[in-house]
Amino acid sequence: MTDLVREAGTRGAPASSLRDRERAALAGSGHLQVAIRRSTDNMDGRWRGLRESLPGAEELREAARSLRSAAITRLPELLGQLADNVEAAGGRVFFAADADEATGYITELAQRRGATRAVKAKSMVTEEIQLNARLAEVGVTAVETDLGEWAQQLDGEPPAHILGPALHKTQADWVRVLRPEGYEGGEDPDAMCAFARRTLRPRFLDADLGITGVNLAVASTGTLVMVTNEGNGRLTSGAPPVHVAVMGMERVVADWPEVDLLLALLGRAGSGVNFPTYVNCLTGPRRESELDGPEELHLVIVDNGRSKILGSPSQEALNCIRCGACLNACPVFRQIGGHAYGDVYSGPIGAVIVPLLSDGNHELSHASSLCGACWEACPVKIPLHELLLEGRAQHAGSERALWRAWARAWSSPRAFALTGAPAGLRPPQALVPPPFREWAKGRTLPRREGSTFRTRWARGEVLD
Amino acid sequence: MRVGLFVTCLVDLVAPEVGVATARVLARAGHEVVFPEGQTCCGQPAFNSGYREEAATVLRSTLRALAAADVDAYVAPAGSCTTMVRTFAAGLLDDDPALAAVAPRLYELSEFLAEHGGELRGRVRRCSVAYHDSCHMLRELRLRGEPRAALARVDGVSLADWDEQRCCGFGGTFAVRSPELSVAMADEKLRTLGGADALCGADPSCLMHLRGRLEKLGVKTPVRHLAEILEEGTRP
């Protein structure tokens, strides 16, 4: 598992093949699958239940899809408006073309402020740009404060799920991870939770820098909306003297009614609640009349490959609100977990966007049986299975000759008829052609009883 | 009605008994059944692997063969091939007259029976059936009630409770690209099979995969296509 895990934290082309990573994930003790099953079944089940109880859930999801699509086609206008309004409220805005620009801006800011301690509220985009490593290079220690993300950081692992970064960890794993930090209790989630509170609280209060993601940014008022269930988002953005919010450029919405709709869906699909526990809405830094809050607010708007998705046939992938529901519903994720995808983004949405964002790891579009459970679960109805197919088509090529030969044969009825192996024949393993050999791993080869259908039809054997 | 069978490549080459059962069931429901010659495959294996041109070549030749038949409707004993023609083909073929002739009249078997099955009824020895919702059929064609209604035409059949909607792990070429994963997914699904007397589905590809896995595991539960159960129950 360690190789798997190492690669999961990096960008670009992993050293091992997808198949090897799948095999490694499946070869374990089965703990991984048990833990994932428990977490994802819980979350997927709650979201299913809420879909049924929310009046008009289908219409709301369709509307959300259309509205997200419309916002993405207005991206330049909305981002411009957002930036104007953030600046008008006293915040500063930086547009980062790629990871280097984004991390460069933040590390410079840290150095200007003489910062050495940062707290972070879980954010996938900061994982994507590998901000923690860059901060460490300039002497800033960044502590993850989302409970699961903290455990991942202590354990030297990247997150294994968008919303449940440590969902593959058992309670025994947690004890192992917390022990070196001074935890003396046993496998008791409440005690571990209390320990985390005691340990992390001073970090917030001493931090020079608070770094968060952004779930939605409201163009009309320049407000950054962030959602947490733990409250670490409010602490991270509210306690330190400087707040840096990092957002993927696609997170912008035009106005507040969309926030209402999208939060209702995000809470239900992501956490199985009617509304997220804490929705924190920030418009600029602390005002003069206010008693606390950061002196500086910086918004870093990140492209980092997203503009390659914009205008492409897969543009709808930018509609994603990072709820994790597609991971919870995915039968592949359930078996192999997040790390086997070889990137910070995993599951169906990861398999779609990773190859597009990084122009590597193209194999990921094959990490799906195309069952469409992700599409069914996605609160904004992204047709992920079709986008996976698009990814496959974009990078088809190495098997072209084979498929061409196949197409030539199977577009000719006569050649097609010759394809059928003689009835009842099961050739010895060594003579089986490669795809069938792969098939035969774990399954018996199919065997036809009697003649092909067309032969029987021609002989008049079919009808009563 | 005059019905053209689209048996699909897998049924033709690997599971002809499913084609035979389909034809007989349709005839017993009062339809005239024909088999348009020259059909091969809907192109799905290449399409799902990302080879669209090659898929289009094969699809086009099958559609031409189907369109040449003088029929009122087409029926396929496979949800996934039905989806290929009805849903995905339009993105592969621009303004293809054969597609326009076939797609609106192509039905998956249980879907056809729901509309045109008439009084078809039958009976079998009491047996509990674990019905597998194949993914394209469930999520693209949205056929959930229809196959169950078709089984309800046969007295003696009861539906077993199991993990009916989870993907079986076949996924076309996925099954050979990621064989270990594909098999693990089958096992996940089969975990809940319990004491059902038979496993039944409406997609021969999923059934081939599940049967292969059960056989390998030494589990004797028979795997049967919906058409076979209907055929057995309605024998004259």
Added chain:
Amino acid sequence: MNRKAFLARLEARLADAAPPATAHPPAPAPDAVPRVRFPPDERALEVRFGEALTAIRGRLVPLDELLSALAQVRTAVVTTDALALPDHIERLPLDQAERADAGVTLARAACAATGTVLLAPSERETRLASLLPPLHVVAVPRDVLVETPGDVLRDLPRFFPDGLPSAFSLASGPSKSADIDAVVTYGVHGPLAVLAVIL
């Protein structure tokens, strides 16, 4: 990259957009964003607010039970005069919320369907008073009760007539996490308990 170049790149991509790779294209966006509705419920707002808050592990206490509910509380940061606190509670300065047993603050709005309260800093209210202490006591004036979070988010000028503050939060019950083995735990960062009182 400067803003202009960044946005120009996006303009260029959009100007030359490919058709979407789906057989199920989205419908055009509706003119108005549909409202999130909850199952109809005829009961009074405050009854439903209490029920929703209880469902997420908060509590609505009648005013006359506040004294006993706060019997264990020795220190508090208090940002509102709306509640008369029992005498035994020592009021700490606002910047000492970290030391306090309770934070007592005012809700600017409260949503019956979800048990959510709207919190915002002001000349007298800090961001952290409702967040750092283990107990958050929130006073909810009856006239700020609304149906849903949408009634707040779609009507912000009603609650902030002078414009949006630098921070406001919609808080629903105590701080929670399910990160440890899918077991729900409370109070990992914010309050372990939330008590609401309707005035």
